[in-house]
Amino acid sequence: METILFYILSALIVIFSIASVSSRKILRAVTYLLFVLIAISGIYFLVDYSFLGAVQLTVYGGGVIVLIIFSVLLVHHIELELEVTPLKKKIIAGLISATGLGITLWAIYTFPFTNATTYKSIEVADIGRKLLGYGDGGFILPFEVISVLLLAVIIGAIVIAKGKKLNE
């Protein structure tokens, strides 16, 4: 059952991500991206990491996508078709990506991964303790740094987006 589910999800992810980077209608591209993100959260659920799956759904599916859609609406007509990329560029980019993919896959498949024998599902409580733990292996310091970063981003985004008036 899980195997089939994984393959379905994988197929969705690959198809929609290709669609997302090649669609000429920008709003559709955003929607495809949303599908991809949702499918990825499905993968998180499959590996019993439901907390991260939830975060993925809320932050990405809820936050980021909405942000992107808003910006699209601010700067585009909805019916606007994007410009066609020159074929030469597409071929070069495709070649580079394909080579990179090939070498990555080759590296992955030649590397002997030793799977762990035991299996433990990840509890939200564990993550919370880990994030806020200041003992051995605790992440309190990066956690704080991230929170400060988010604050800086909030302020910075406001300042940048506000910008200067053109007549100044």
Place this chain on the structure above:
Amino acid sequence: MIEGISIYEILTLSSIVFFIGVYGFFTRENLITVLMSIELILNASAINFVIINTYLYPDFLQGAVFSIFIIAMAAAETALAIAIIINLYKLVASVEVKDTERLKY
């Protein structure tokens, strides 16, 4: 761990997504769509963190924690990038990549 699926399959999936993102980053002509390609790349790496954590070192939580960090960073980055794009739109009335060539030689 997903029954019947080894780590190789999942890593293959994430690699594919990553390079689709790279391809999009190269080819897209619009800044917002470029940003979307970056989201794909970030997600691919987040999958990798989680999968390697679960499959190889289930006793530790580092991968899980880092994927949370990645999502936080991605959200922050998107917000900033969109702020920049909107400001740019105010300045040059366009969000096309070809209009941002001011750094040319």
Place this chain on the structure above:
Amino acid sequence: MDFSYTILIPLIPLALFVILGLFSKKIPASISGWMGSIGLGVTFVLSYYAAYQYYLNGKLNGVYQPFIYKYNWLNFTDKLHIDMGVLIDPISVMMLVVVSTISFMVNLYSIGYMKGDDGFTRFFAYLALFSFSMFGLVLSTNLFQIYIFWELVGASSFLLIGYYYTKPSAVSAAKKAFIVTRFADFGFLVGILIIGYYTGTWDFQELNNPEGSVITNWAATSFMGLSVITWALILIFMGGAGKSAMLPFHIWLPDAMEGPTPVSALIHAATMVVAGVYLVARLFPMYYFVEDGFALQVVAYVGAISSLFAAIIALTQNDIKRVLAFSTMSQIGYMMLALGVSGYHGHDGLGFMASMFHLFTHAMFKGLLFLAAGSVIHAIHSNYLQDMGGLRKYLPITHITFLIAALSISGVPLFAGFFSKDEILAAAYENNMLIYISSVFVAGLTAFYMFRLYFGIFWGKEKEYEHTPHESPMSMTIPMMFLAFMSIAGGYIHFSKYISPDHMPFEAHLNYYLAAIASTVGLIGIVLAFIFYKKENNLSERFSHAFGVFYKWTYNKFYFDEIYLFVTKKIIFGLVATPAAWFDKNVVDASMIGIGNVTESFSEKIKGMQSGKFQDYAMGFISGGVVIAIVVFYLWIN
């Protein structure tokens, strides 16, 4: 006794230079001249006070004691170090008196002479700088300190000669003086370094101690048949010859007359040009004892030849300042030869004493001659003898003072020059007959050319002047009168009581027999000049025709300038510099320019890669990463 206040003597002019130099635009001309004069007046008083105190009380058991105030400035090794300080001994005090007198008088004189000049304040700043460096030179405690001030003197003389920097001839004269003396100073520097390397000290007290290790060990090292120390001394004398305009480095001195006349009086008559004499006198024990005085012989012959050579040239020159310049050279040759024939102990030190004595009197009467010449030039605006004549009615004070100075330099009895010249001749007579004869001959020539000038300027037919010449203002005549007084009174000082090589006073008496010969020769010179130049006649032309070629050679200063020009232009520039320049331009420069051109054209080709599109950059980045990954994996497999 405390002489530490003498440090003020150089520091006051330095302060003056800084103030006048920095605020030259702000300080009005009316104040700056008096500022300079008052400052130098203070040093004048201090120097005379120091001289009074030292010569009266400086003796211990009948020997003059040196007083040294110094601090350690730079350490090279444990032993070798450069000090900065003040050395008070008989000759430095004597030089203080000379330099401060002349500086003060020239400063006063310049107030009148430079009036209305654009760079009035600048001129006084330069004068102060020069006085500072000269005082520093005189008071130096070691060879390196003297070298530093030596170069400062050279630099300030460069500034003063080139004072009229809009005049091309002044600029080239300044350059010439600087380059020639610099070239000679190169020898000085090498000499200093040799001394430092072989003896391990630069301190005058250690170097000059007759029982010290430096002098007693001179034979320890040898190079090409001579002691290394002798070579060093000859090289040091080369520096001294450069500053003192001895043959063959004399060529800068006549050209240096392009500077304002007070500058010539200050630098080229009394102070800087005697620096070479002072340097030899300063190291006299070394010159005397090392290799039995070989280097001193060199000094004596260079001095004698220069004095004869310059006196002959002076006969034919028409620019009055140039005549005085060659006369200076000739008189400095006198001082050098006097040093060269001197001994060390007791009465043998007569030559040394006579040299210092002549330095003193010469400073007074030659300074006066220049100031008087300046007064004449100031009155009629020409340097040339043919534009002058019959000026005694218009310039009475100048006339009298010039006459006193001319009588003094000619060695007429009872004037200062008579006494000092007589001591020199006596010293030469006792030691070297050849030099004595040449010196007596030079004394006659000196009298002749000085009175040629005197009669040419003040007697003879009156020329047509643009406006009636008038006597110079008080600020110019007072210094002249003071120096005229010194040109007479200076001779009655008993120098042998104060100055001797071993710092022990001795008794020197006038040798009446020699004095009679010298003054007779001098008088003959004056009489000849009287016959030739008192009235307009063609005697002198007939004579110059009779001498023909010789006259022409003399008039052209024996073609020394031309020889130098030939050597520098044809040989150095033509044979060495031109190929070097060709190589530099076509090989060194060309390869560098070629590299530059290749880089530029290549960058022109590849600058399109800087497209400004971030996607292109990212593409480059990723493909680079992919290539590196491929290479790494490939190597990893194998």
